[in-house]
Amino acid sequence: MSGETADRLVAEVSAHQPSSVLDIGCGWAELLLRILRACPGAVGHGIDHEHRHIERARQNAKQRSLLDxxxxxxxxxDCEPHDLVLCVGSEHVIGSRSEALRSIRPLVRPGGRAVFGTLFWQEQPLPHVLEDFGELPELEQLISQIVDLDWIVERRSVASFSDWDTFEYGFAADWEVEPGRISDQAAKYRAAYLERRGVLGFVNLTLTRSDG
Ligand SMILES: C[S@@+](CC[C@H](N)C(=O)[O-])C[C@H]1O[C@@H](n2cnc3c(N)ncnc32)[C@H](O)[C@@H]1O
Structure with missing residues (x-):
């Protein structure tokens, strides 16, 4: 997501002043760190099996005085329930989308929230794009599936072109040969991205438990 989208999401979830935040598949935990900065009393717990991501998260947290x-x-x-649970682009850490939505529910304290970020088809994909990403719902099907799993959708935010461009070009920038000169790998990645731009959708859904 772009910086502005992240700021808006952080402001919205922080307005409820969560005291504890769980980030499932946190990567280097940028969203979690921003929420902790906005909620001075809160503690955060990140889950990721990649030690290099956690190390990068720790370094960033240290620089922002959030490590403690x-x-x-x-x-x-053994994870305890939290006021706010993030699972953004990470449902596969648990399993299928519905398995993730079921497993996350008891991890959200009554009255708390989950932010669930997931893919959907915004337009009919080309066959090879479909092959790469597999079957995905359309947005309204996705929302129905989530409501059927006893969640209330409090807010939805569909990724804009700007969000996608920030994410995908930023991702490929890690393969820059030198500033401004990209590798063949990055060039191929960007070409593939342009074929799915506007077709593959991503939505961040803020969810509350229907039982409280
Ligand atoms: C697509 S990234 C999303 C990162 C982050 N939530 C974000 O929005 O930037 C998915 C993350 O899940 C982690 N992951 C994947 N499978 C996992 C597993 N089985 N257990 C723990 N972490 C896992 C990966 O290492 C990766 O950092």
Missing amino acids: RLSFATTLA
Whole structure:
């Protein structure tokens, strides 16, 4: 997501002043760190099995003086319920989309929230794009599936072109040969991205439990 979208999401979830935030598949935990900065009393727990991501998260947290409010683990085992649970682009950490939505529910304290970010088809994909990403719902099917799993959708935010461009070009920038000169790998990645731009959708859904 772009910086502005992240700021808006952080402001919205922080307005409820969560005291504890769980980030499932946190990567280097940028969203979690921004929420902790906005909620001075909160503690955060990140889950990721990639030690290099957690190390990068720790370095970033240290620079922002947030390290003492953070803990990390490689699995969800023995995880307690939290006021806010993030699962953004990470449902596969748990399993299928519906398995993730079922498993996240008891991890959200009554009255708390989940932010669930997931893919959907915005337009009919080309056959090879469909092959790469597999079957995905359309947005309204996705929302129905989530409501059927006993969640209330409080807010939805569909990724804009600007969000996607920031994410995809930023991702490929890691393969820059030198500033401004990209590798063949990055060039191929960007060409593939342009074929799915406006076709593959991503939505961040803020969810509350239907039982409270
Ligand atoms: C697409 S990234 C999303 C990162 C982050 N939520 C974000 O929005 O930037 C998915 C993350 O899940 C982690 N992951 C994948 N499978 C996992 C597993 N089985 N257990 C723990 N972490 C996992 C990956 O290492 C990766 O950092």
